[in-house]
Amino acid sequence: MIRVLLADDEAMIRAGVAAILAADEGIEVVAEAADGREAIERARSTRPDVALLDIRMPRLDGLSAAAEIRKLVPETAVIILTTFGEDAYIARALGDGASGFLLKSGDPRELIAGVRAVAEGAAFLSPKVAQRVIAQLPAGKLSRGAAAREQVAALTEREREVLALVGSGLSNADIAKKLxxxxxxxxxxxxxxxxxxxxxxxxxxxxxxxxAGLVA
Known part of the structure; x- marks a missing residue:
C-alpha cells in the first residue's frame, strides 16, 4: 500500500485529489494538510511514502515545505502540484529533491501514475509540465537542447537507453525488467x-x- 500525504489549502481540491487516488486500491491518503507548516508536521508524524504538495499555501509555500520534508523525512518522495501560472517556480524545486511535477488540470490517470512512479523511486514529469520547466530554465552559450545533446553524447549507448527510460518515469525495477x-x-x-x-x-x-530529445 502506498501511503500519501496530501497538502492543499483548498478543501475542494483536496477532496477531488483524494477521490482520484481512492480509485486505486493500492494507494491510501493517510494525512491531509491545509498549509506548508502543517504538511511538515503531518509528514513527520505519519512518514508517508509520497507527499503531494500544492505550491501556493499559507504559512509556508509548497516548495519550502518540500525541501524541509526531504531533509526531515528523506524516505518520503515529493510531488509538486502546479498550474501553468506557477510553472516559473518549478525549477526551484529541482535542487530540493522533488521527484515529480503534476498539473492540477491534468489527466487523473497521470496523478495515479505519478504517485506510483515516485513511490517506486522513479521521477515523474507530466509532459506539459516538462515542456514548461525546460522553457523556464536559464539558457547558456549553447541552446539548452544543444547543450543537453552534447552531455548525452558523452554517455555510452546503454547509458543513453537507461536515461531515456528514467525520463519516461520508469523505476529501477521497471527498467531492469525492460532491459x-x-x-x-x-x-x-x-x-x-x-x-x-x-x-x-x-x-x-x-x-x-x-x-536532448530522448523522450517525446
Missing amino acids: FVVEGTVKAYVSAILNRLGAKNRVQAAIVAYE
Missing part, C-alpha cells in the same frame, strides 16, 4: 549517469533526457 538485467545493474547505471551529467537527482536527469 532484462538485474536491478543492481540499473542502479549502477543511474548512479553513473547522474555523475556524468552533473545531475543531483533523477528529475534533473529526466529534464536532460527531455531536452
